[in-house]
Structure formats: C-alpha cells, structure tokens
Amino acid sequence: MTWWQAMLLAVLQGTSELFPVSSLGHTVLVPALLRWTFDRSAPTFLAFVVALHLGTAVALILFYRTEWARIVRALVASVVRGNLSDDPDERVGWLLVVGTIPVALLGVFLEHPVRAFFGSSAIVAGFLILNAFVMFAGEALRRREVTAARPLAGLPWSAGVEVGFAQAAALLPGISRSGSAIVAGLLLRLDHDDAARYSFLLATPVIVAASVLEIPKLFEPEAHGILLQSAVGGVVAAVTAYASVAFLTRWFRSHDLRPFGWYCLLFGSLCLVLTLVKVIS
Amino acid sequence: MKPLALVLAVVFFIVAILYLVGVLQIGVSHPGGRHVSHFVLFAVLGALCLVWMRFQGTPQTRLR
Numbered sequence: 001m002t003w004w005q006a007m008l009l010a011v012l013q014g015t016s017e018l019f020p021v022s023s024l025g026h027t028v029l030v031p032a033l034l035r036w037t038f039d040r041s042a043p044t045f046l047a048f049v050v051a052l053h054l055g056t057a058v059a060l061i062l063f064y065r066t067e068w069a070r071i072v073r074a075l076v077a078s079v080v081r082g083n084l085s086d087d088p089d090e091r092v093g094w095l096l097v098v099g100t101i102p103v104a105l106l107g108v109f110l111e112h113p114v115r116a117f118f119g120s121s122a123i124v125a126g127f128l129i130l131n132a133f134v135m136f137a138g139e140a141l142r143r144r145e146v147t148a149a150r151p152l153a154g155l156p157w158s159a160g161v162e163v164g165f166a167q168a169a170a171l172l173p174g175i176s177r178s179g180s181a182i183v184a185g186l187l188l189r190l191d192h193d194d195a196a197r198y199s200f201l202l203a204t205p206v207i208v209a210a211s212v213l214e215i216p217k218l219f220e221p222e223a224h225g226i227l228l229q230s231a232v233g234g235v236v237a238a239v240t241a242y243a244s245v246a247f248l249t250r251w252f253r254s255h256d257l258r259p260f261g262w263y264c265l266l267f268g269s270l271c272l273v274l275t276l277v278k279v280i281s
Numbered sequence: 282m283k284p285l286a287l288v289l290a291v292v293f294f295i296v297a298i299l300y301l302v303g304v305l306q307i308g309v310s311h312p313g314g315r316h317v318s319h320f321v322l323f324a325v326l327g328a329l330c331l332v333w334m335r336f337q338g339t340p341q342t343r344l345r
Contacts, residue, residue: 101326104322105322108319108322
C-alpha cells in the first residue's frame with residue numbers, strides 16, 4: 001500500500017463512516033474501481049484499518065465530549081442511586097445502552113460470516129442501491145407523519161432497541177449504519193437533528209469497542225513496517241471524521257437524507273454496471 | 282424480576298469466562314483459542330443484568 005493509497009483510504013474512512021453512504025461499501029468498491037491489488041486480509045492492512053477506526057472513534061468522542069460527560073455522569077448517578085429518574089441525559093444514556101445491545105450481539109456473532117458471504121462488488125453495489133431506497137422510503141414515510149416530532153429523551157425503550165436493530169443492518173456491506181439508524185429514528189417520530197444525534201452517539205460505543213479490541217493488531221511484528229502510515233492515517237481519519245460529523249449535525253438541522261440517497265443510487269448503479277460488464281471485479 | 286436478573290447475570294458471566302478460556306467456540310470466526318470480543322460482550326451483558334437487578338423494586342426518582 002502506497003502513501004497515496006493510505007491517505008485516500010483514511011479520508012474515505014473518516015467521511016464515509018459518518019455520512020449515510022456505507023463506509024464498508026466504499027472500502028470495497030473504491031479500491032476495486034481504482035484497481036488496487038493489495039491484500040485486504042494481510043496483518044499490515046488490518047493494523048492500518050484499526051488505526052483508521054481509532055481515529056474515527058476519537059473524533060466522535062471529541063465532538064460529543066460535553067454530551068458524553070453529561071450522559072456518563074447521569075448513568076453513574078442512576079446506578080449508584082439504584083433507580084431511573086426523568087433526567088433527559090440519563091434517559092438518553094440508557095437508550096444508548098439498550099440500542100447498543102442488538103448491534104453488539106449481532107456484530108460479534110454475524111460480522112465475519114455476513115461479510116464473507118456478501119463481500120463481492122456486485123452485491124455491495126446492490127446493497128448501496130438498496131440503502132438509497134431505504135433513505136428515500138424513510139423520508140417519504142416521515143413526511144406523511146402528521147404528528148409532531150418528539151424529543152430524543154421521549155423515546156420509549158422499545159424504540160431504542162428498534163434503532164439498535166436498524167443500525168445492525170450495516171453489517172451488510174453497502175447498508176449505512178448512520179443511514180439506517182437515522183431512518184429508524186425518523187420513523188419513530190424524531191426530527192432529523194435528533195435522529196442524526198442519536199445515530200452518531202449510538203455509533204460511538206460500537207466503533208470504540210471494535211477499535212479497542214483490535215488494538216493488539218497494531219503491535220504485531222508484521223505491522224511494525226506500517227506503523228507510521230497507520231499513525232498518520234489515524235490522524236487523517238480523525239480530522240475528516242470530526243469535520244464530517246460537524247458538517248452533518250449542521251446539515252440535518254435544515255436538510256434531509258435524500259441527497260445522500262441520490263448519491264448512493266448513482267454510485268451504486270455505476271459500480272453495479274461496471275461489475276456486470278466486468279470492468280471491476 | 283430480581284431472581285431472573287441474577288440468574289441471567291450468572292449465566293452471562295459463565296458464558297463470558299468459557300469464551301475467554303476457549304472452551305466455548307459457538308459463533309466464532311476462527312475456531313480454537315480465546316475469544317476476547319465474545320468475552321467482553323457477555324461480561325458487559327452480565328454487568329447490565331446486575332444493574333437491572335439493582336433497579337428492581339426501587340421507586341422512580343422525580344428530578345423535576
């Protein structure tokens with residue numbers, strides 16, 4: 001892997017992890033489009049990917065640092081007290097806990113078989129197109145809803161679990177984690193702002209846990225040769241992820257998911273056609 | 282619900298330890314060896330069951 005490839009992958013990871021366009025889908029399709037031939041299962045590449053995920057996790061924590069501090073304080077207070085209160089931060093904290101359980105369970109048991117089974121470019125492009133229609137459908141159904149939006153802390157526990165299951169759909173390469181979680185939030189009558197905030201907060205423990213558990217890969221002997229590339233890549237991923245989440249939180253105050261849906265539809269269709277005519281494999 | 286939460290916590294902790302020592306190999310990507318991610322998952326689920334047990338029977342607090 002050259003430096004140019006490493007930095008492009010870092011920018012791709014930092015942006016596509018948070019934009020509702022599927023980072024996993026892009027890390028399959030973009031290298032295929034550019035005819036990159038490096039071994040994606042090599043220890044050096046896996047170590048590099050861990051660094052990118054760590055960078056993304058750090059960016060998310062930094063961006064929501066004050067909110068996480070409030071949430072963690074409220075959760076600890078609730079456990080110490082031994083009961084639930086109507087504090088909104090505590091409510092959001094427990095919603096994040098119940099929303100993380102489905103994706104953690106499904107991720108630990110299904111991630112590898114699902115990715116091995118659905119890893120081909122054609123299938124990923126197909127899922128990217130499906131991701132577009134999920135976002136279009138979510139927006140259309142939300143606009144039909146006549147009742148007013150409710151606050152994030154007003155979600156019932158079952159809704160937290162539903163958003164968690166929606167997020168787990170991102171185990172399929174091409175389906176976006178943030179996109180499916182935002183759509184689920186919209187269908188549960190959150191506004192775009194709160195649905196996106198819940199999606200980004202919900203993504204944080206998953207990305208942090210996945211990165212931290214994989215940290216030993218960074219220190220394997222085979223990974224030493226790529227340590228500098230990994231460190232720089234991690235910083236680049238962190239900066240782009242921070243900029244992405246800053247942009248998206250502003251975007252969802254007054255815009256919706258449809259432009260990302262159009263992007264997924266066009267890019268997915270292009271990749272599907274190129275795969276079918278065997279321009280990419 | 283307290284006994285259920287306790288039983289679940291114990292079961293989850295036992296499953297977590299079995300994954301950690303490599304006795305349980307159900308649903309793992311690379312059979313053989315220890316499975317730290319499975320251990321962490323079940324250990325966290327066990328801890329959450331203990332929190333759930335703690336919440337049982339205590340009246341809800343109204344902050345405002």
